[in-house]
Amino acid sequence: VIDPVSPLILPMSMDDLDAVHAVAVASFTSPWARDVFAEELRREWAVIRVLRADPKEPVCAFVNFWIVRDEVHVLNLATHPVWRRRGYARMLLDDTLSFARTRGVRYVTLEVRRSNAPAIALYRSLGFVAIGVRPSYYADDNEDAIVMLLTIEPGGARTRAWHLAGE
Numbered sequence: 098v099i100d101p102v103s104p105l106i107l108p109m110s111m112d113d114l115d116a117v118h119a120v121a122v123a124s125f126t127s128p129w130a131r132d133v134f135a136e137e138l139r140r141e142w143a144v145i146r147v148l149r150a151d152p153k154e155p156v157c158a159f160v161n162f163w164i165v166r167d168e169v170h171v172l173n174l175a176t177h178p179v180w181r182r183r184g185y186a187r188m189l190l191d192d193t194l195s196f197a198r199t200r201g202v203r204y205v206t207l208e209v210r211r212s213n214a215p216a217i218a219l220y221r222s223l224g225f226v227a228i229g230v231r232p233s234y235y236a237d238d239n240e241d242a243i244v245m246l247l248t249i250e251p252g253g254a255r256t257r258a259w260h261l262a263g264e
């Protein structure tokens with residue numbers, strides 16, 4: 098019998114810089130430079146958490162968010178292509194939502210490319226709803242961003258908020 102090892106989610110450290118940057122390069126058309134992640138680690142309001150399939154593996158996925166008053170804003174979420182469809186991005190978002198609840202956060206927001214069906218499916222499955230569009234938001238190719246929101250009720254429940262017209 099194989100003993101299943103649970104994935105491990107921990108705060109990113111400077112030692113993880115190369116690994117996190119590698120996941121970003123493999124995942125985004127215009128990934129952040131390595132230094133931007135280093136800057137992010139120094140920001141008091143920024144959090145980056147990394148997931149390893151087991152403690153011996155390199156970083157498989159990461160999430161990066163900002164805490165601004167009663168809002169968590171997700172800036173980056175990526176799973177290295179080799180490790181996709183194993184539930185890792187969902188685990189990182191669940192972890193982010195637990196964090197948000199313990200901090201009394203009310204709103205979790207993010208922007209996602211209109212064409213990014215996998216990410217939109219993931220966000221919807223967690224209760225995020227589309228609340229708006231930022232036209233030509235992405236400078237590299239002018240793609241629109243869909244703005245998504247998840248409202249956390251004070252009791253901890255997640256509810257659906259507004260719906261974008263036509264959805």
Ligand SMILES: CC(C)(COP(=O)(O)OP(=O)(O)OC[C@H]1O[C@@H](n2cnc3c(N)ncnc32)[C@H](O)[C@@H]1OP(=O)(O)O)[C@@H](O)C(=O)NCCC(=O)NCCS
Nearest residue numbers: 124173174175176181182183184185186187215216218219
């Ligand atoms: C989007 C992304 C983070 C998903 O990572 P992942 O670890 O593979 O996601 P999970 O295994 O946790 O999948 C959770 C759910 O997302 C959805 N999903 C993920 N990949 C999908 C795909 N290729 N097609 C359709 N739905 C998909 C599904 O609803 C899935 O649930 P299911 O497996 O039970 O059907 C990953 O594809 C990625 O890094 N993409 C490039 C970067 C990016 O677009 N980031 C998000 C925008 S900031």
